[in-house]
Amino acid sequence: MVHVVGDSRGMVANAVESFHAGYLYGYSSSLLDALSHLTKPDELRRGNDITLTADAALSTSIPAAFNAHPLTKGKNGAAAVLNYLTGEVLALISLPSFDPAGGSDVDALDHPYFNRATQALLPPGSIFKIITSSAALSRLDGADTRRFDCSGSLQVSDTFTVRDFGSAAHGSLTLRQAFLRSCNSVYASLALELGNAALRAEAERFGFNRNFIFRDLVVYNSSYPTRSQSKEALAASGYGQSAITATPLHLCLISAAVARGGTMPEPRLLREVTSSAGAPVLRFSAADAATVCSPEVAARLSEMMKAVVQEGGSGAPAAVTTLDIRGKTGTAVSTADGRSVNYGWFTGFSAQRDLPIALCVLVEDIPDGETGGSTAALIAHDIFSYLKAHPDLVSP
Numbered sequence: 001m002v003h004v005v006g007d008s009r010g011m012v013a014n015a016v017e018s019f020h021a022g023y024l025y026g027y028s029s030s031l032l033d034a035l036s037h038l039t040k041p042d043e044l045r046r047g048n049d050i051t052l053t054a055d056a057a058l059s060t061s062i063p064a065a066f067n068a069h070p071l072t073k074g075k076n077g078a079a080a081v082l083n084y085l086t087g088e089v090l091a092l093i094s095l096p097s098f099d100p101a102g103g104s105d106v107d108a109l110d111h112p113y114f115n116r117a118t119q120a121l122l123p124p125g126s127i128f129k130i131i132t133s134s135a136a137l138s139r140l141d142g143a144d145t146r147r148f149d150c151s152g153s154l155q156v157s158d159t160f161t162v163r164d165f166g167s168a169a170h171g172s173l174t175l176r177q178a179f180l181r182s183c184n185s186v187y188a189s190l191a192l193e194l195g196n197a198a199l200r201a202e203a204e205r206f207g208f209n210r211n212f213i214f215r216d217l218v219v220y221n222s223s224y225p226t227r228s229q230s231k232e233a234l235a236a237s238g239y240g241q242s243a244i245t246a247t248p249l250h251l252c253l254i255s256a257a258v259a260r261g262g263t264m265p266e267p268r269l270l271r272e273v274t275s276s277a278g279a280p281v282l283r284f285s286a287a288d289a290a291t292v293c294s295p296e297v298a299a300r301l302s303e304m305m306k307a308v309v310q311e312g313g314s315g316a317p318a319a320v321t322t323l324d325i326r327g328k329t330g331t332a333v334s335t336a337d338g339r340s341v342n343y344g345w346f347t348g349f350s351a352q353r354d355l356p357i358a359l360c361v362l363v364e365d366i367p368d369g370e371t372g373g374s375t376a377a378l379i380a381h382d383i384f385s386y387l388k389a390h391p392d393l394v395s396p
Contacts, residue, residue, distance in 0.1 A: 120362065139202075
């Protein structure tokens with residue numbers, strides 16, 4: 001939990017040890033403590049105690065899940081897990097991790113102090129099809145009943161052709177079927193039909209280009225291009241490439257918003273702050289961060305995400321027996337240190353209100369030919385399975 005709690009040298013930015021130093025050093029104290037300090041100025045000041053919403057055992061199980069699968073073992077990555085009804089953050093994992101007390105060669109690790117869950121801005125790939133779908137359902141008449149044609153490629157210009165994974169030709173598709181099969185051609189055509197202004201506006205409703213000012217933690221700003229895009233870039237934006245970037249926690253919040261009927265919760269990390277005398281300084285309270293879409297659109301997106309996991313889509317490896325898991329995979333390509341890098345994503349949620357879990361998993365540098373379904377979805381399955389076995393961690 002070093003990326004949540006922090007380290008004594010302050011190398012992990014915005015962790016609890018630094019971001020909430022005011023509580024820990026007692027500067028944000030109760031009135032009783034303040035009066036006591038005034039009457040006994042020579043008495044050593046003791047800071048407040050903080051209890052977090054994050055669970056240590058769950059946080060331990062997630063790196064173990066990465067190491068349990070051959071395609072994810074030893075990979076850098078991240079995971080964000082929260083209760084979508086309350087916003088309680090149950091885990092924020094960044095890999096590689098390190099022991100803040102020493103015992104490992106931290107300098108040999110790849111950016112170990114960097115919190116990938118809240119700071120890694122990477123192309124979301126096909127997860128962005130949630131946003132494009134919302135824009136189509138909200139802004140294009142009859143989008144939900146139209147049929148689209150996929151011949152395996154879409155010629156956008158003389159120099160740019162959109163192709164689907166494995167050059168698959170999906171034929172005639174509804175929007176739901178295109179989402180289930182993650183058809184790039186259909187989503188590129190939707191982006192071109194919507195236009196850059198409409199797609200950008202929808203992305204911004206979901207939190208892109210927005211300063212997330214949360215009470216308990218800092219999340220880097222996901223971005224959608226603010227300048228006019230070329231036709232080629234706009235087409236790629238429809239399926240989450242181009243210059244679009246997002247953090248794992250933001251993509252987790254998007255799934256949470258779909259699960260909640262279109263309202264995004266504020267992520268909360270502090271469960272309780274108490275003074276040295278045991279008096280309450282802060283109690284947990286839930287809050288909404290934004291309304292991102294209508295309940296009708298959220299319900300449709302939820303059904304589409306259900307199909308991806310439960311009807312043979314790329315998210316099938318995330319399925320857990322007896323749980324109503326819904327989600328979307330993403331496989332994105334970017335460059336790092338002058339070479340092409342593939343990223344595997346999964347974001348989704350459990351639709352049962354007695355296990356209100358939303359999550360996002362990122363696996364970096366996955367092998368060519370592998371996908372978010374063959375990597376990140378496996379970790380999501382393990383997290384959902386763990387929480388199914390430990391329902392006491394989730395308070396409905």
